[in-house]
Amino acid sequence: MSQSTLNGQLFIDEVNVAEPVSGYLLIESDKTLHIDGIEGELYLEMRGRLSSQLKEVASFEIAGATTVLAGEPLKIPFTFVFPMNQMPVYEGENVSFTYRCEAAIKINENDIEKLEKSFIGKVKMWLNKYGAIKVSEHISLGELTGAYQIVPKKQQLRIDSTFMMFFLGSILVFLITLCIIQKFDELILIVAVVLFNVALFLLKKIVVASIGAVSVELLKDGTGFICKIYRTKGFVLSNQSAYYDIVEKVIDRRGTSDTTNTAILFTSNSKKLTELGKNAILKFDYPEKKGWYSMKQGDVSIHWRMNLEGKLSIFPISYHCLFEVKRVED
Amino acid sequence: MIKKYSYNPFAGILEEEIDEAICPRFDLDEMVNRINSGESLAIEFLGRKGRGKSTHLMWLQQYLDQYPIFSLNGNTSFQGILEHESRIIFVDSIHHLNIVERVALFRAKKTVIYTTHFNRKLECLLAKKKRFCIRFKGINAVILTDILNKRLTLAATKIVDTEAVFTTKEVQALIRKFGDDYRAIINHLYQEFQCPNPR
Structure with missing residues (x-):
């Protein structure tokens, strides 16, 4: 049949x-x-x-x-x-x-x-x-987008491990390794890895202590948001500027090893801070395009990130913090 | 304009789509019979990353879904696997276990079907387990074309002339650029098909 x-x-x-x-x-x-x-x-x-x-x-x-x-x-x-x-x-x-x-x-x-x-x-x-x-x-879904709205927050910015730290750390490790051990063996590699991490950690602490701390307060403001920047006395970075970006992060767990894919969806205009004194108040607009709300769904996330950049002598230094922007009805 | 595809054809596939997307590296019936034969075995899917080991493992387990599959990329604990009642198990990424754990696992279970980057001859020797290895290595234009065409068909909103999408010359160029790294090829094409007007 x-x-x-x-x-x-x-x-x-x-x-x-x-x-x-x-x-x-x-x-x-x-x-x-x-x-x-x-x-x-x-x-x-x-x-x-x-x-x-x-x-x-x-x-x-x-x-x-x-x-x-x-x-x-x-x-x-x-x-x-x-x-x-x-x-x-x-x-x-x-x-x-x-x-x-x-x-x-x-x-x-x-x-x-x-x-x-x-x-x-x-x-x-x-x-x-x-x-x-x-x-x-x-299915064809009608408009699910709404307006952006920041979730108010005050927090300290974190310093990024920059090229300067990597560079200085590498030199430091190389010199110390040369001084301590005269011949090459497996021990060199182990010592180098340990010293590199220690040097990087210490260098980061030294840089943070010498530059000073910076924190931000983020507040709602109509079609955008306000970013108040508080810097400790003697915050010594030159050419300071601030901007925010929106980052998409996807962790690919297919197969036998994980890979993280990130993409910058949007970068705001960069605003200079040098002439704004100790505490700066900046106004940022939201992007015109809708749909980039903060979210985390399994291995996928979209996060908003406030960045502050400047220079210590000739070396670029950057700070950042994450913040949340939610969807609200227009 | 009518969209040709419901989604990017080179995005990751759903588990339920594996059967339609895969170009098998081994004979399914033969493998199922081998596992169900009662013989104590370590069945090894061996190869570098991106060669299709995990996809084949999941596909095979779908035909033997009375036996559990454990992915060691996640939060699965070794103890949890060991204590599971099933004597036949599938393990993705067995390299996340240390050698002592792998030997213990081979001793505790009758048959372990697993993916690995390096062969596990030593562990099999210590556990006195017979090893059967399938190597995931190499590529040819016919198989790659078949894989790509299946992806296009799965995602298509209407019947697509897949032969017109990838020419033999293009497929050969992909192989020259990425070798047998299927994942790299799929990721490359994902990027290409993200544009507003893909092929």
């Missing part, structure tokens, strides 16, 4: 958050098939330079027990509500977030053996191990 095929396709209107959405499932088989029920599921789909993932955001019933008659297309209308407070659709450098709807068609166990999995056109169907056929379709 030849096996039967079941073809299905989902049709869904454009989705707007918190409003009822209409759609229908069209299924057709060349033999009569009994269905125990059809469940609808909405997923957030993360794809990019990582193991792609689906995260269920809602489920609903499409139909109860029904029968697909041989050769007669069955159209099953349904409605659902897209839940509020979901991630906006996002197309980044290393990752994208979209939403998709799936219909899980639970075939009656007496009919499963009759069935042959099939593909038609753009529709992908899977017969999973629970005897359900899945039909999926990406």
Whole structure:
């Protein structure tokens, strides 16, 4: 006896958050098939330079027990509500977030053996191990973006390990190693690694102590935000400037070793601080493009970073801190 | 303009898509029979990173899902693996265990199917385990073309003439540039397909 095929396709209107959405499932088989029920599921789909993932955001019933008659297309209308407070659709450098709807068609166990999995056109169907056929379709989501709003915060900036530290640390380690050990053996390598880290740590402490500390206070301000910069007396960096950037970070755990991919999504104008005295007040605007809200979803994150740069003699020094910007309704 | 692809075809795939995306390096039925034969074995997927070891491991486990798979990139503890009731297990990235743990694991379990960058002959010798190795090395234009075309088909919103997307010359150029590092090739193409109007 030849096996039967079941073809299905989902049709869904454009989705707007918190409003009822209409759609229908069209299924057709060349033999009569009994269905125990059809469940609808909405997923957030993360794809990019990582193991792609689906995260269920809602489920609903499409139909109860029904029968697909041989050769007669069955159209099953349904409605659902897209839940509020979901991630906006996002197309980044290393990752994208979209939403998709799936219909899980639970075939009656007496009919499963009759069935042959099939593909038609753009529709992908899977017969999973629970005897359900899945039909999926990406959904077109209306505007999920809103305005940016900073989460007020006061914190100290952290100094970055710069080229200067690396350079000086390397020289220091090289000189000390030469002085202590005259011949090359494995010990040199171990001592060099340990000394390098110690030297780097000490150098960082010395630089921080000699330059002074700097902290920022971030406050809401209409279409942008205020950044107040507090520097300790005698903060000696020259050519100081501040800017913020938005960074996308994706940890790729595929395979036997992890890789971190980062991309700068946006960099603000850099503002000079040299003539602004001890405490500076800067105003920054948000980017025109929406959708870059602070977030962390598994191995994917978007974070906003305030940066302060300057020079100690000829050596560039930079400080940074992370801050949060959330989405609010316009 | 109608979008050709629902998503970037060279993004990471979902677990449920592996079966359709993979070009197997070994005969599936033969491997399943080997694992179910009752023989005590260490089955090694050996190769450098980016050669498809983990993908093959996950794919094989999907056909033997009565046996668990442990990824040692995450928070899985050695003790948790050892104490798991299953006598046959899959382990991704076994190099995250130290040699003593690997020997203990080989002794405790009947069959361990694992990915590794270096062969585990010594551990198998110490655990008196028979070792069966599959090397993930080398590439050819036919297989690579097949892999790329499967990715395009999976992501396509309509039927795509995949032969028109990657010519033999382009595939050979990719091999010249990246060698047998599939991951590097896929990542390179991901970047290329991120542009607003991909091929």
